[in-house]
Amino acid sequence: MKQRGGSDEAKRRAGESAAEIPEDGDVVGLGTGSTAAHAIRSLGERVDAGLDVRGIPTSFQSRQVAREAGIPLTSLDEADPDVAIDGADEVAPDGALIKGGGAAHAREKLVDSAAERFVVVADPSKEADALSHAVPIEVLPDARVPVADAVRSAGGDPELRAAERKDGPVVTDNGNLVLDCAFGEIDAPNALARTLSVTPGVVEHGLFVGLADELHVGDADGVEITRY
Numbered sequence: 001m002k003q004r005g006g007s008d009e010a011k012r013r014a015g016e017s018a019a020e021i022p023e024d025g026d027v028v029g030l031g032t033g034s035t036a037a038h039a040i041r042s043l044g045e046r047v048d049a050g051l052d053v054r055g056i057p058t059s060f061q062s063r064q065v066a067r068e069a070g071i072p073l074t075s076l077d078e079a080d081p082d083v084a085i086d087g088a089d090e091v092a093p094d095g096a097l098i099k100g101g102g103a104a105h106a107r108e109k110l111v112d113s114a115a116e117r118f119v120v121v122a123d124p125s126k127e128a129d130a131l132s133h134a135v136p137i138e139v140l141p142d143a144r145v146p147v148a149d150a151v152r153s154a155g156g157d158p159e160l161r162a163a164e165r166k167d168g169p170v171v172t173d174n175g176n177l178v179l180d181c182a183f184g185e186i187d188a189p190n191a192l193a194r195t196l197s198v199t200p201g202v203v204e205h206g207l208f209v210g211l212a213d214e215l216h217v218g219d220a221d222g223v224e225i226t227r228y
């Protein structure tokens with residue numbers, strides 16, 4: 001699994017802390033990425049010990065990790081999540097996030113926003129005074145050029161995400177492409193999120209504003225929890 005951000009130990013602590021939250025009968029949104037994977041494995045240990053939960057995966061990867069961890073799965077067709085646990089690429093002090101480093105942000109936003117309680121898990125390298133990470137935008141393949149033009153008009157610099165072990169672009173779990181769009185420091189994430197959301201051809205962007213309820217940040221000493 002790809003490692004982005006800080007130490008794996010910090011990610012593990014954050015994941016284990018959030019995995020303590022679900023209770024018997026809960027439906028749990030299962031995020032994508034290296035930090036969320038720690039939470040899924042830790043939740044799997046609780047399932048082994050008798051906890052009765054069902055998970056809703058947000059990607060091919062999180063589905064695989066959950067299956068290996070022995071977590072029974074369901075879908076948004078059947079249930080809304082009580083809790084969603086997911087990672088982030090960048091976290092602002094008010095809980096606004098940039099996600100999508102693993103190109104899973106479309107399904108993540110669907111599941112995380114449907115959850116009663118959305119818990120973010122991270123290591124300290126993800127915390128920032130303001131959002132400035134490139135914003136991943138999933139686009140329909142035919143919309144790559146018009147969306148890139150719209151991003152430039154909004155002050156951004158779009159770059160088609162290239163695959164690492166394939167010639168050509170990353171193709172998402174939904175069969176789409178990803179533009180990583182640098183906007184510099186984002187002063188008004190909500191306004192940018194609205195602009196991107198109404199651009200034709202945009203499937204989903206990685207700005208998660210006003211969605212997170214709680215942040216668990218692991219480090220060498222323990223876990224710091226912030227509630228929004």
Ligand SMILES: O=C[C@H](O)[C@H](O)[C@H](O)COP(=O)(O)O
Pocket residue numbers: 002003004005031032033034035036086087088089099100101102103104105108
């Ligand atoms: O598309 C991927 C997700 O948004 C991840 O949750 C995010 O990239 C953080 O991943 P990691 O925990 O591996 O840094």
